Amino acid sequence: MYTTSTAFLEALQEAGVSYIFANFGSDHPAIIESLTDAAKKNKKLPKVIISPHEFVAMSAAQGYAQASGEPQAVIVHVECGTQNLGGAIHNAFKAKVPVFVFAGASPYTQEGEMLGSRNEFIHWFQDVNDQRGIMRGYTKYDNEIRTGKNVKQLVHRSLQIAKSEPQGPVYLMGPRETMEEETDPIKMDVKLWEPISPSTLPEQEVSDLVADLMAAKNPIVVTSYLGKKEEAVVELIKLCDTLAIPVLESVPQTMNFPADNPMHTGYQWNEDKQHPVLEEADLVLAIDSDIPWIPTKNKPKQDATIYYIDADPLKEDMPLWYIPSKRFYRADSLQVLKQINTKIVERGKKDDSAISTRREEITIFHNEMKKRIAKAAEQKGDIITPEFLTACVKELVDENTVVMNETITNFGVVTDHIGPSKTGSHYSSGAGSLGWNGGAAIGVKLAHPDKTVISLTGDGSYLFSIPSVVHTMAEQYNTPFLTIIYNNFGWNAPKHSTLGVHPDGIAKNENQFWVNFNPNSELAKVAEATGNAYAETVDDPNKLKEVLKIAIEQVKKGRSAVLDVRIPKV
Numbered sequence: 018m019y020t021t022s023t024a025f026l027e028a029l030q031e032a033g034v035s036y037i038f039a040n041f042g043s044d045h046p047a048i049i050e051s052l053t054d055a056a057k058k059n060k061k062l063p064k065v066i067i068s069p070h071e072f073v074a075m076s077a078a079q080g081y082a083q084a085s086g087e088p089q090a091v092i093v094h095v096e097c098g099t100q101n102l103g104g105a106i107h108n109a110f111k112a113k114v115p116v117f118v119f120a121g122a123s124p125y126t127q128e129g130e131m132l133g134s135r136n137e138f139i140h141w142f143q144d145v146n147d148q149r150g151i152m153r154g155y156t157k158y159d160n161e162i163r164t165g166k167n168v169k170q171l172v173h174r175s176l177q178i179a180k181s182e183p184q185g186p187v188y189l190m191g192p193r194e195t196m197e198e199e200t201d202p203i204k205m206d207v208k209l210w211e212p213i214s215p216s217t218l219p220e221q222e223v224s225d226l227v228a229d230l231m232a233a234k235n236p237i238v239v240t241s242y243l244g245k246k247e248e249a250v251v252e253l254i255k256l257c258d259t260l261a262i263p264v265l266e267s268v269p270q271t272m273n274f275p276a277d278n279p280m281h282t283g284y285q286w287n288e289d290k291q292h293p294v295l296e297e298a299d300l301v302l303a304i305d306s307d308i309p310w311i312p313t314k315n316k317p318k319q320d321a322t323i324y325y326i327d328a329d330p331l332k333e334d335m336p337l338w339y340i341p342s343k344r345f346y347r348a349d350s351l352q353v354l355k356q357i358n359t360k361i362v363e364r365g366k367k368d369d370s371a372i373s374t375r376r377e378e379i380t381i382f383h384n385e386m387k388k389r390i391a392k393a394a395e396q397k398g399d400i401i402t403p404e405f406l407t408a409c410v411k412e413l414v415d416e417n418t419v420v421m422n423e424t425i426t427n428f429g430v431v432t433d434h435i436g437p438s439k440t441g442s443h444y445s446s447g448a449g450s451l452g453w454n455g456g457a458a459i460g461v462k463l464a465h466p467d468k469t470v471i472s473l474t475g476d477g478s479y480l481f482s483i484p485s486v487v488h489t490m491a492e493q494y495n496t497p498f499l500t501i502i503y504n505n506f507g508w509n510a511p512k513h514s515t516l517g518v519h520p521d522g523i524a525k526n527e528n529q530f531w532v533n534f535n536p537n538s539e540l541a542k543v544a545e546a547t548g549n550a551y552a553e554t555v556d557d558p559n560k561l562k563e564v565l566k567i568a569i570e571q572v573k574k575g576r577s578a579v580l581d582v583r584i585p586k587v
């Protein structure tokens with residue numbers, strides 16, 4: 018027995034995919050047959066992780082790729098399962114995370130002409146005009162498998178596209194008869210399907226950029242996802258240490274520059290915070306950042322010189338986007354930083370006194386920022402504050418911990434108080450569709466079984482994550498992690514947004530924002546019921562540290578824990 022499905026699964030294995038997050042249906046008999054056949058013959062294939070909801074499957078694949086750089090596979094059921102990927106496909110696409118998605122398609126014969134022909138009523142309902150169209154706009158590539166003869170080429174091409182910068186999800190679909198088709202095995206040399214090589218800058222451009230950088234009085238680097246490459250962080254630290262350049266992390270997707278480096282000047286999230294260092298800058302190096310600033314909140318001066326460097330500097334997938342800049346480079350951040358650092362050495366450092374004055378000024382700014390953060394962590398009153406909570410969580414964080422952050426109106430508080438300083442120690446969804454936290458934590462834990470994963474989430478985002486499914490999977494696949502819910506009993510964000518547009522509107526005057534949840538709901542018990550998680554609710558600041566300690570011990574012993582921590586209500 019060797020079918021299109023056998024070749025398809027073999028191709029995933031050849032390409033180094035470790036996991037298939039799967040939600041099966043009537044489109045997958047051939048895949049199920051091939052999986053069982055392989056299991057019986059001890060033939061190595063990616064491990065199947067049964068995922069009772071597609072959103073969680075996709076989020077897990079995203080988390081795995083964020084933590085490892087390696088794309089995994091998601092298999093879903095026809096157009097219905099494709100639709101259930103929902104916002105998770107938005108997250109992977111916007112955050113530029115490689116994921117391989119496959120969906121079956123309804124059979125295209127109805128009288129038994131071929132193996133796999135229609136035999137269930139749903140085959141008529143699930144036959145839609147443009148299944149691939151559901152994913153278009155959120156994938157880098159989509160195609161239909163039409164024969165087993167070149168299915169491997171389609172899989173390898175898809176993964177090549179997914180892994181090439183800017184990375185992102187890809188989608189293949191295959192009708193039932195095609196996936197059943199008997200075919201001949203083909204051998205592939207996967208070395209010939211590598212992602213495209215990283216781009217550098219032309220020599221003259223490097224000279225111009227470095228000349229401007231060295232002449233600038235107040236340069237700044239702004240970045241959001243440069244930290245996806247560990248080596249790029251090392252190069253950025255080298256650059257910023259050498260020339261005393263401050264760094265602003267805007268909507269960080271990961272740890273891009275260590276929070277404890279004196280050149281770190283904080284984060285830009287959605288708060289109405291000014292950023293004096295950005296506003297004073299005369300040169301901005303925006304490198305790997307979709308949204309380096311929000312013009313209505315804070316932005317560089319009109320006459321600041323901007324260099325924009327990104328794998329996708331045109332943002333053709335964002336209908337409204339512009340940052341008038343002196344130069345736009347479609348280039349790899351690591352390569353460019355190496356080029357800049359080499360050029361600086363070649364030129365020899367100039368004007369040491371200006372650099373050391375700047376170093377002193379930025380260090381003072383950094384130290385004052387840290388003092389403010391430490392002060393804010395002091396618990397006041399008898400309701401746990403998000404600042405105090407995060408400071409207590411920080412005490413659990415060691416060299417081996419990964420923190421996931423989907424705390425929404427507490428994004429800023431969490432990044433400030435966790436202060437990530439190690440590559441790969443901190444992740445956010447990198448985009449805008451809520452619920453990533455649970456699935457992503459499973460993915461990170463699968464990628465790094467030896468690490469301790471702590472997932473911080475708003476109560477709304479916890480519910481969006483489908484916690485019943487998350488904890489069903491976490492127990493079944495032995496991926497224990499600690500969830501801490503920043504529970505304000507509702508959605509603070511839409512309230513915040515309303516006040517941002519209508520500071521004195523009727524909603525404010527009536528104090529009615531339509532964002533409050535059932536106050537009796539015991540969120541942690543969902544995880545206890547479905548995944549045997551240790552579940553606890555905490556509202557007493559004096560008990561918080563003790564409960565956190567018990568919870569992390571549970572996780573380290575192999576059992577998930579969920580703490581529902583009550584913070585001031587929306």
Ligand SMILES: Cc1ncc(C[n+]2csc(CCOP(=O)(O)OP(=O)(O)O)c2C)c(N)n1
Nearest residue numbers: 425426450451475476477478507508509510
């Ligand atoms: C899938 C999805 N639905 C709705 C929204 C709109 N939205 C943005 S933030 C937010 C509230 C999140 O609530 P929670 O996680 O409790 O954080 P809080 O706002 O309370 O800090 C909502 C509903 C969204 N971004 N994504």
Ligand SMILES: [Mg+2]
Nearest residue numbers: 475476477507
């Ligand atoms: Mg909330």
